[in-house]
Amino acid sequence: MAEILADPALWLPLTFAGLMGLSILIYVVLDGFDLGVGLLFPFADEAEKDRMVASIGPFWDANETWLVMAVGLLLVAFPVAHGAILTALYLPVAVMLVGLILRGVAFEFRVKAPLRYKRGWDFAFFLGSALTSLSQGFMLGMYIMGLDATSATLAFSAVTAVFLTVGYSFIGAAWLIGKTEGALQDKAVEWARGGIWGLLLGIGAISVASPLVSPRIFERWFSWPEILWLSPLPILSAALLLALWGALRRLPSADDRGAWVPFSCGTGLFVLAFFGMAYSFYPYVVPEQLTIFEAASAPESLMIILVGAIVVMPMIAAYTVLAYVVFRGKATDLRYD
Amino acid sequence: MDTLLLSRIQFGANISFHILFPTITIALGWVLLWFKLRYNATGDFKWMEAYRFWVKVFALSFALGVVSGITMSFQFGTNWPGFMETVGNVAGPLLAYEVLTAFFLEAGFLGIMLFGFSRVPGWLHTFATFLVAFGTTLSAFWILVLNSWMHTPAGFELRDGVVHATDWLEIIFNPSMPYRLLHMLLASGLTVAFLIAGISALRLLFGDRSRSVAATLRFGAVMGAVLIPVQILVGDMHGINTLEHQPAKVAAMEGHWEQYPEGEGVPLVLFALPNAETRDNDYEVKIPHLGSLVLTHSWDGTIPALDEFVAEDGTVTHPPVAPVFYSFRIMVATGMAMLLLSWTAVALMARRRGPEGARWSVEALPRWVLYAFVAMALSGWVAVLAGWYTTEIGRQPWLVHGVLTTAQAVAEVPAPMVLSTLIAYLAVYAVLTGAYVAVLIYLAWAATHGKPLPTRGGTADPVERAVETAARPAARPGATTPAE
Numbered sequence: 001m002a003e004i005l006a007d008p009a010l011w012l013p014l015t016f017a018g019l020m021g022l023s024i025l026i027y028v029v030l031d032g033f034d035l036g037v038g039l040l041f042p043f044a045d046e047a048e049k050d051r052m053v054a055s056i057g058p059f060w061d062a063n064e065t066w067l068v069m070a071v072g073l074l075l076v077a078f079p080v081a082h083g084a085i086l087t088a089l090y091l092p093v094a095v096m097l098v099g100l101i102l103r104g105v106a107f108e109f110r111v112k113a114p115l116r117y118k119r120g121w122d123f124a125f126f127l128g129s130a131l132t133s134l135s136q137g138f139m140l141g142m143y144i145m146g147l148d149a150t151s152a153t154l155a156f157s158a159v160t161a162v163f164l165t166v167g168y169s170f171i172g173a174a175w176l177i178g179k180t181e182g183a184l185q186d187k188a189v190e191w192a193r194g195g196i197w198g199l200l201l202g203i204g205a206i207s208v209a210s211p212l213v214s215p216r217i218f219e220r221w222f223s224w225p226e227i228l229w230l231s232p233l234p235i236l237s238a239a240l241l242l243a244l245w246g247a248l249r250r251l252p253s254a255d256d257r258g259a260w261v262p263f264s265c266g267t268g269l270f271v272l273a274f275f276g277m278a279y280s281f282y283p284y285v286v287p288e289q290l291t292i293f294e295a296a297s298a299p300e301s302l303m304i305i306l307v308g309a310i311v312v313m314p315m316i317a318a319y320t321v322l323a324y325v326v327f328r329g330k331a332t333d334l335r336y337d
Numbered sequence: 338m339d340t341l342l343l344s345r346i347q348f349g350a351n352i353s354f355h356i357l358f359p360t361i362t363i364a365l366g367w368v369l370l371w372f373k374l375r376y377n378a379t380g381d382f383k384w385m386e387a388y389r390f391w392v393k394v395f396a397l398s399f400a401l402g403v404v405s406g407i408t409m410s411f412q413f414g415t416n417w418p419g420f421m422e423t424v425g426n427v428a429g430p431l432l433a434y435e436v437l438t439a440f441f442l443e444a445g446f447l448g449i450m451l452f453g454f455s456r457v458p459g460w461l462h463t464f465a466t467f468l469v470a471f472g473t474t475l476s477a478f479w480i481l482v483l484n485s486w487m488h489t490p491a492g493f494e495l496r497d498g499v500v501h502a503t504d505w506l507e508i509i510f511n512p513s514m515p516y517r518l519l520h521m522l523l524a525s526g527l528t529v530a531f532l533i534a535g536i537s538a539l540r541l542l543f544g545d546r547s548r549s550v551a552a553t554l555r556f557g558a559v560m561g562a563v564l565i566p567v568q569i570l571v572g573d574m575h576g577i578n579t580l581e582h583q584p585a586k587v588a589a590m591e592g593h594w595e596q597y598p599e600g601e602g603v604p605l606v607l608f609a610l611p612n613a614e615t616r617d618n619d620y621e622v623k624i625p626h627l628g629s630l631v632l633t634h635s636w637d638g639t640i641p642a643l644d645e646f647v648a649e650d651g652t653v654t655h656p657p658v659a660p661v662f663y664s665f666r667i668m669v670a671t672g673m674a675m676l677l678l679s680w681t682a683v684a685l686m687a688r689r690r691g692p693e694g695a696r697w698s699v700e701a702l703p704r705w706v707l708y709a710f711v712a713m714a715l716s717g718w719v720a721v722l723a724g725w726y727t728t729e730i731g732r733q734p735w736l737v738h739g740v741l742t743t744a745q746a747v748a749e750v751p752a753p754m755v756l757s758t759l760i761a762y763l764a765v766y767a768v769l770t771g772a773y774v775a776v777l778i779y780l781a782w783a784a785t786h787g788k789p790l791p792t793r794g795g796t797a798d799p800v801e802r803a804v805e806t807a808a809r810p811a812a813r814p815g816a817t818t819p820a821e
Contacts, residue, residue, distance in 0.1 A: 058448030061403060065436070065444045071410050072436045075421055076429030083418025087748045090415050094758040097408045098765055104404035105769060108397040112776050298501055301426040305433040312437040319445035326449055326456055334452045 008303065013296035015306065016077035017285065020070055025274045027066035029171065029267050034060045036172015038103055038129025039165060040191055041122060048184045049122060053107065055179040055331035058323060060107065064100070074285075077302060078295040081285040088147040092135040099131030130165065137164030144210055144277075146287040156209060163202030170195030171270070174262035177251060179331045185259075189251045192262050196244060199266075203237065203273050210280050214288065217280045233276055240268045341747045343755040344416045347762065349729075351408050353722055354766040358402030360721050363477050363522065364529035365395050366470030368556075369450075373463050386549035387556075390784055391533070394777065396451050399443075401773060408762075416755070417736075419746030424500045424737055427493055427508055428483055435479035443472035474522070481521055485514035487737045488728070489582045500740065512582055516575035517728075523568040524724065527675060528717025530564060533557035534682075535714020536781050538707040541699065545785035551699045555686065558710070561679035569672060573631065579728075580632055583738060584641040585655035586731030590665040591628055592618050592658065595644045602629035602637035608666070611658040616644070656733040660726060668723035671716050678709050715774070 005011055034056045041049055075082045086093055102124045110121035141157030142149070173191035180188060211218040221230060247261035283291040296302065369388055376384035410432075413421055421428060449457055449465040457465070492507025493500045502508060534557025540550045580587045587593075592606045594616050605627035609618035629638045646655035682702060689701035736743040 058452055061400070061447055062441065062444035064403065064407070065440050068407055068410055068440055069436050071414075072432055075410065075413060076425065076433045079418075079421035079425035079429065082414040082421060083748070086411060086414030087418060087750060090750055090754055091758070093411050093415055094761065097411060098761055100407055101404040101765055101769070104400050105772075108400045109772060109776065112393060112397055112780060113772065114779055297429055298426045298499075301430050301502060304430045304502075304505065308430075308434055308437050312441075316437075316441045316445065319442070323445055323448050326453055335455070 008299040009296070010293065012299050012302040012306070013077070013292040016073060016296070016302060017282075017292045019309065020073040020077065021274070021278055023066050023070035023073060025271065027063070027070055028274070029270050030063035030066060031060070032168045032171045032270070033175035033263075034063055034172070035103070035129045035133050036168040036170065037176065038125050038172075039133060039169045040172055040176070040188075041126040041129070043191065044184070044187070048187070050333070051180060051184055051331055052176060053110070053125075054334045055176060057107070057334045058327045060104075062320060062323065064104070067100075076305060077297055078285050078292065079297060081290055081295040084286050084290065085143070085147065088149075089139050089142060092138045092142070096132050096135035096139070099128045099133075099135060101128070103128030103132060129168075133165040133168045134161045137161035140164055140206075143287060144206065145213060146289075159205060160202070163198060163205060166195055166198030167202055167270075170199050171263070171266045174266045178260045178263050181256070181330050185252050189248060193248050196241070196248065199269065200241060203269065206273070207234075207276065210277070214280075216288070220280060230279070233272055237269060237272050240265045240272070244269075338752065338756070340750060340752045340755055341744055343752055343759055344747050344750070345743065347755060347759040348409075348412060348416060350759065350763055350766060351405065351412060353725075354770065355402065355405035355409060356721060356725060357718055357770070358398045358405065359473065359477065360525050360528045360717065361398040361532065362395060362402055363473045364525040365391065365398070365532075366466070366473050368529055368533070368560075369395060370463070370466045370470050373466050377459070377463060383547070383549040383552050386547065387553050390549070390780070391553075392451060393780060394532075394536075396447075397773065397776065399447065401769065403444075405766075416748050416750065417746045418748050419741065420736060423498065423741045423746070424487075427486060427490075427500055427502050430502075430505075431479055431483040431486075431508075435476055439472045439476035439479060443469050443476065446472070477521060477525070478518060481518045482509050482511070482514055485517045486511045488517070488579075488732055489513040490737055490740055495740070500737075513575075513578055516571065516578045519571050520568070520575050520724075523564055523571055524717065524721050526564045527561060527568060528721060530557045530561035530679070531675065531710070531713050531717050532715065534561060534679075534710045535712075536777060538710035539714070539778070539781045540785050542704075542707055542711065543782060543785040554699045554702075554710075555697060558679055558682040558686070561675060562683040565672065565676045565679060569676070572672070577632065577634075579731075580640060583731065585643070585646045586661065586728070587632065588641055588643045588646070589656050589658045589661040589731055590727060591632075591640070592621075592662045593628070593640060593642050594618065594658075596639065596642045600637050602626045603632065603640055604628050605631060609662070611662050613658060654734065656731045661731045664723040664726035664730070668720050668727060671720040671723065674713065675716060675720075678706075678713055682706055682710070714777075 037052050037056050040052070044052060071082075074085070106121045106125035106128055110118050110125060113121060138157045138161040141160030142153065144160070145153035145156055170192060173188045173195055176188035177185055177192060211221055220226060244262055244265040247258055247265065250258060251262070253259070281287060283293065285292045285295050369392055372384045372388040372391065375381070376388065446465040446468045449462065450469050453465060454462050486508055489512040490500075491511040492502060492504035494503050495501075533553050537550050537554035537557060541554060576587065576590075591603065592609050592611050593603060594611075597603065602625070604623040604625045606618060607622045607624065609621040609623075612619050626636055628640070629635060632638070632640055643655050643658065647653050685703070685706065686697050686699065686701050690696060690698065732738060734742050734744070736746050
């Protein structure tokens with residue numbers, strides 16, 4: 001530990017890998033529920049759609065900024081990896097970008113264009129959310145498979161695409177349970193109940209596939225004593241799934257008690273799955289090819305960014321909290337006045 | 338077409354589409370703050386009406402700016418990996434500071450600015466408006482620092498072909514940064530001035546006689562009239578700075594192929610068709626000595642000619658002349674039209690009195706001036722794009738002047754793959770640009786006719802919906818806008 005701290009060429013890449021991982025995790029949870037709400041659009045009627053958008057309206061832009069942060073950190077801290085990963089994922093990245101564009105503009109256009117076009121923009125909102133989720137899931141699969149395009153890896157990636165999309169829908173439904181009431185909340189509970197199976201299968205599939213693909217990952221998980229201190233990960237996941245199951249059976253409750261339990265448990269599952277993956281891939285930033293130490297920028301450049309990050313991060317945290325406090329409680333119609 | 342050209346067209350299309358929207362939001366944020374402060378100071382509700390109308394335009398423009406900006410942060414990696422691999426140690430921290438200090442600030446307070454008016458205390462709403470405006474400007478600062486550094490790199494050294502930062506103050510305050518930043522901020526101000534004047538004139542023509550529209554039309558016209566001479570001055574200084582650091586670009590802008598005899602100076606070529614084959618201008622219309630006067634502020638000063646940037650072996654190191662030459666002229670011509678219109682409008686308002694004898698009344702403006710403002714509503718976009726094409730094409734063949742060429746940075750992605758994504762992006766951008774302009778016009782129309790737009794919660798009233806979907810009511814001239 002001491003020698004790591006003494007050498008900036010070691011601890012700076014580690015710190016930045018940590019920051020990047022944190023940004024990805026925050027993005028996946030926060031924009032995950034935004035995207036999930038968009039994915040659930042086809043199941044809602046028109047008034048419900050408005051309320052669903054209102055529940056994420058004040059937050060989505062800041063949530064999406066975590067993606068810019070994550071890819072920005074990859075870009076600035078590990079420039080070589082940024083090029084290698086993104087050229088390998090050229091097409092899914094393009095699909096995701098088109099999806100993000102459609103989703104983001106549909107938010108605005110659906111309430112500013114003449115009413116007769118609203119249906120069209122609602123569809124764009126769904127389509128954008130779906131393209132974004134599917135392509136992100138696909139990229140996750142390709143990344144796990146070592147960015148190697150064969151028919152088997154493409155098939156696996158297609159499966160992860162579907163599962164991440166289901167995962168986002170689940171966390172979106174869980175968000176709506178907390179943010180809405182009445183008939184829409186009832187519906188959201190139904191949606192969440194359906195999504196729980198997808199969540200289980202998705203996390204299961206990735207957990208089984210990763211060690212099978214990579215002997216190195218197999219070694220990391222199934223050797224003694226690692227397996228002992230890694231065991232809380234699957235045990236906690238199982239406990240959270242059980243808690244979710246129980247909460248969703250009781251909801252909706254009369255006094256709205258426990259309305260945030262599904263979202264909290266869902267977030268917990270995302271966090272655990274993320275740590276499992278991070279453990280599997282460390283120290284690689286491009287799987288099996290490039291470690292964070294090989295791909296890192298010059299220490300003096302990383303230092304400059306780190307100083308800025310340390311000063312600014314608490315401020316970002318503060319006004320993120322402010323936004324969530326100002327718009328706390330059940331979602332109401334969003335108005336400019 | 339090869340990967341390099343397709344990738345350039347793709348990035349050019351993305352960045353052109355992107356810049357349309359920050360150009361609006363950078364200055365519109367400050368204008369909204371001004372409206373809010375006027376409302377706080379006077380209690381006159383017309384300022385709040387103006388705020389509510391223009392905050393919608395801001396929200397729409399902001400969303401388009403955000404999503405098109407994300408596209409670019411990914412394309413650095415998908416199409417131009419050589420850029421970050423070579424200059425990442427400089428570009429990285431600058432981009433990181435943009436995200437850390439600007440993006441989160443804007444995004445964090447945008448929700449409060451848009452939807453918080455009745456949820457937070459008045460001062461916090463005003464403060465949120467300020468922070469969003471400040472954030473957009475800060476974002477412009479960082480990105481223009483990086484862009485300027487690509488034109489006039491400083492404060493670095495090359496080690497094993499990779500750029501390493503040696504002096505961050507020199508990097509940030511690189512030679513062209515102050516001029517470029519000021520030029521762009523003023524361009525944003527002018528774009529917004531003419532957009533506000535144009536949309537307000539449109540509402541007036543639609544029959545909107547509300548005091549808020551009169552106030553914003555007057556505001557836009559005066560803002561344009563004040564900023565345009567400053568912009569012409571700053572543009573001239575920027576040009577002289579470019580002459581010092583990137584003379585080949587200025588030679589291309591001027592269509593200055595070969596040196597004139599001693600004492601003849603450089604003429605100003607008003608119009609010509611630059612011919613890369615003959616390395617000369619066809620159909621040239623020029624004013625003797627004026628080029629010298631503008632660029633060197635002397636009667637017979639000279640500037641380097643394009644021929645000086647052709648090596649012995651025939652290698653050309655100056656940019657392609659025609660696109661730089663034409664886009665520069667389009668920018669200048671648009672600026673002149675802005676000067677003419679805004680000064681005419683201000684002069685008319687200052688000299689004539691309105692129906693009730695009021696000074697500075699927009700009623701004093703004849704209809705043709707209103708039509709001219711409508712026609713010029715998006716003139717800022719034309720000038721901004723033309724200006725950026727001038728400077729960016731003028732930087733070719735370099736990506737980072739003297740350090741990295743564009744060809745060295747491109748990714749070896751198969752050309753058909755780039756072509757397919759290019760077509761997809763172009764289709765999306767064409768639809769969205771069209772939708773954006775259509776919605777601007779619709780917002781003006783809806784505000785004029787007192788149409789309640791659906792809130793984000795939706796107009797729950799089924800009657801209102803039925804009316805909305807039924808045939809539109811005929812325009813009512815003279816209708817006023819009730820407060821929403």
